[in-house]
Amino acid sequence: MKTKKRVVISADVRSPKAARVKRTPTVRTIKSAIVPVDRTTRSGNVRPRVEIGGAAVADLGAPVAVRPSLAEREALDRIDLSVELAPQRGLRLLNPIMVASGTFGYGVEYGEVVDVQRIGAICCKGTTLRPRAGNQPPRVTETPGGMLNSIGLQNPGVDAVIEKYGPVWQGWKVPVIVNVAGESIDDYVEVARRLDGVPGVAGIELNISCPNVGKGGLQFAIDRDAARAVTAAVRRATDLPLLVKLSPNVADVRPIAKAIEEAGADAITAINTLSGLAVSPDRTRAFLGNTYGGLSGPAIKPVALRIVYEVAQVVSIPIVAIGGVTNLGDVLDFFACGAIAVQVGTAIFADPELPVRLGEELRAECLRRGLASYGPLVGTALPKRAGASSAKGAEYRP
Amino acid sequence: MTMRLVSAELVDSRQILPGQWVQSFHAPELASGSRAGQFVHVRTGDYSGLVLRRPFSINTADPATGIVTLHFRTVGRGTEWLTRAREGDRLDMLGPLGRPFEVDPRSRHLLLVAGGLGIAGIRMLADEAVRDGRQVVILFGAQSASLVYPSSLLPDEVEYVVATDDGSLGHDGFVTELMVDYEAWADQAFACGPHPMLKRLAALAAGRRERLGVATLGRKRGGGKHDPLGSTAARRKAFLQVSMEQTMGCAVGACLGCTVIGVDGPQRVCREGPVFAAEEIAWESIA
Numbered sequence: 001m002k003t004k005k006r007v008v009i010s011a012d013v014r015s016p017k018a019a020r021v022k023r024t025p026t027v028r029t030i031k032s033a034i035v036p037v038d039r040t041t042r043s044g045n046v047r048p049r050v051e052i053g054g055a056a057v058a059d060l061g062a063p064v065a066v067r068p069s070l071a072e073r074e075a076l077d078r079i080d081l082s083v084e085l086a087p088q089r090g091l092r093l094l095n096p097i098m099v100a101s102g103t104f105g106y107g108v109e110y111g112e113v114v115d116v117q118r119i120g121a122i123c124c125k126g127t128t129l130r131p132r133a134g135n136q137p138p139r140v141t142e143t144p145g146g147m148l149n150s151i152g153l154q155n156p157g158v159d160a161v162i163e164k165y166g167p168v169w170q171g172w173k174v175p176v177i178v179n180v181a182g183e184s185i186d187d188y189v190e191v192a193r194r195l196d197g198v199p200g201v202a203g204i205e206l207n208i209s210c211p212n213v214g215k216g217g218l219q220f221a222i223d224r225d226a227a228r229a230v231t232a233a234v235r236r237a238t239d240l241p242l243l244v245k246l247s248p249n250v251a252d253v254r255p256i257a258k259a260i261e262e263a264g265a266d267a268i269t270a271i272n273t274l275s276g277l278a279v280s281p282d283r284t285r286a287f288l289g290n291t292y293g294g295l296s297g298p299a300i301k302p303v304a305l306r307i308v309y310e311v312a313q314v315v316s317i318p319i320v321a322i323g324g325v326t327n328l329g330d331v332l333d334f335f336a337c338g339a340i341a342v343q344v345g346t347a348i349f350a351d352p353e354l355p356v357r358l359g360e361e362l363r364a365e366c367l368r369r370g371l372a373s374y375g376p377l378v379g380t381a382l383p384k385r386a387g388a389s390s391a392k393g394a395e396y397r398p
Numbered sequence: 399m400t401m402r403l404v405s406a407e408l409v410d411s412r413q414i415l416p417g418q419w420v421q422s423f424h425a426p427e428l429a430s431g432s433r434a435g436q437f438v439h440v441r442t443g444d445y446s447g448l449v450l451r452r453p454f455s456i457n458t459a460d461p462a463t464g465i466v467t468l469h470f471r472t473v474g475r476g477t478e479w480l481t482r483a484r485e486g487d488r489l490d491m492l493g494p495l496g497r498p499f500e501v502d503p504r505s506r507h508l509l510l511v512a513g514g515l516g517i518a519g520i521r522m523l524a525d526e527a528v529r530d531g532r533q534v535v536i537l538f539g540a541q542s543a544s545l546v547y548p549s550s551l552l553p554d555e556v557e558y559v560v561a562t563d564d565g566s567l568g569h570d571g572f573v574t575e576l577m578v579d580y581e582a583w584a585d586q587a588f589a590c591g592p593h594p595m596l597k598r599l600a601a602l603a604a605g606r607r608e609r610l611g612v613a614t615l616g617r618k619r620g621g622g623k624h625d626p627l628g629s630t631a632a633r634r635k636a637f638l639q640v641s642m643e644q645t646m647g648c649a650v651g652a653c654l655g656c657t658v659i660g661v662d663g664p665q666r667v668c669r670e671g672p673v674f675a676a677e678e679i680a681w682e683s684i685a
Contacts, residue, residue, distance in 0.1 A: 112650075137658055140653070149655055349449070349649075
């Protein structure tokens, strides 16, 4: 277990305040907030090597009432939802509910209706070295249980992003992770270099999987060696915590995930959108200006679950799950498949308050189950024996 | 007013034309804080499996009663779901959103041009203009008489001129053909409707000065300091403002999904729009 970087953020459970909740007859003792899922993977690694929550022991006997009493609120406050996404470098989130790149702009757009400081982390819009105008409209359309988008990485370029939003982010409690896209390894490296050391930038999420741009980097996500090369190059260019976002548009994602881990990524985000198509109402052409679009929303949740499930069995770095999260059940599903944080994306459009609410619901769920952190919820659905077969046709044999 | 999430209670729902509905909601925050041209993003029922909200122009807003109305056509599952909502149901609305029409304080004669459901986009401007003591002419175009917006739903003070594609009511032809009759009368024009209609109006507006001459109209408007394209000041001086449509994701400017192509690059309909000065749009990009 790595404990060096651990910062205890929750209140001290042994404070006099804590003693007051011991009124209930049953006092359960939770042994460890550190992920107890000791599962041996095929390669013999013990996973996950991640830590969730800071408090080691807590007494949480208070039942959940309809309206939380003072004692229950205190008990809720003592539940530690914090999570470390980059154990080597330090990227601690106060809760594991993040907002996904492309759905939350630069964090400021929803500021009037959402308390962004209560979100676990914000992944900003995909950022490239030079400004990009994006794709021809129309760029979005609804599909059954989801939507297609083909924005085409419209953004003002990394320098403008740093200048305009860096000072804003610096004043925020919530970590902002800059999503980085590019056409070549040099592009990625240069953007990472410029972000390195910028106050307010908490980390980088490497978007090597944008399906909407001819040269949007997707070539890096579908080839193991290319994924390894770009991850390693960016790793050398910056000390920022580095997440790499996987594409589902591959036959088998596991060798790519493994290569990304070996190349030095701190965490893996899974998944980006699935490539899709919609037809115009008169059926004379494709609906979207860019012909193809990326499918997101509840429709892709099973695909995302499958990929998180597969990746969790081959890597030991933290996995951030994304794909169709609309309620707490979805969050718990992804935890069960081995993710330690989730990103909410498309669902924000219908329900901007969802990310903040999910954090609160997760807290209440932990209290209901008598957990001091959500660590015990992670990885519970993974196969109990090493090397269990996957449902995927193309099996990964290293 | 800044945007907010509002729980709006449905108080009246009626079909005013085949497939077209006007629904009234009690939402005092929206009724008193909205301006003509702005819109709301309405969440449909969770159970229907629709992941996106639906954007609607604010058709009318009455601060005195706290009632806002939306006017829409049933085009898909979202709008069909809306028609099944019952009085007393509460809908989740995000709004008011977008930038409104900007009327020059000196404008006395406002020409409002609507194509079909586009009337919903300019309807509230008629109320505001009448309230401010301006004269209003509404040019309205539809395919046939059966789809003509009822004059009874308009303020008494406005002049209402109708064109139908099949000639079954009013002018026989497109509503844009009526524009030339009013361009000398109008101080400013405001339009909402199909993009080809707006494109035609923009072309007419661009040539208006040459046709009218510069002697009497608009000398002061165009002169003086140069306001940056897209600024409120520049829009206020523009002869023609258009309300644009685009499929939309977030409606707050985060997703960049609802862009139209402007002369300065992509413009978000939800943030820079939905109202634009005609000269901001790259009309050659509009089919």
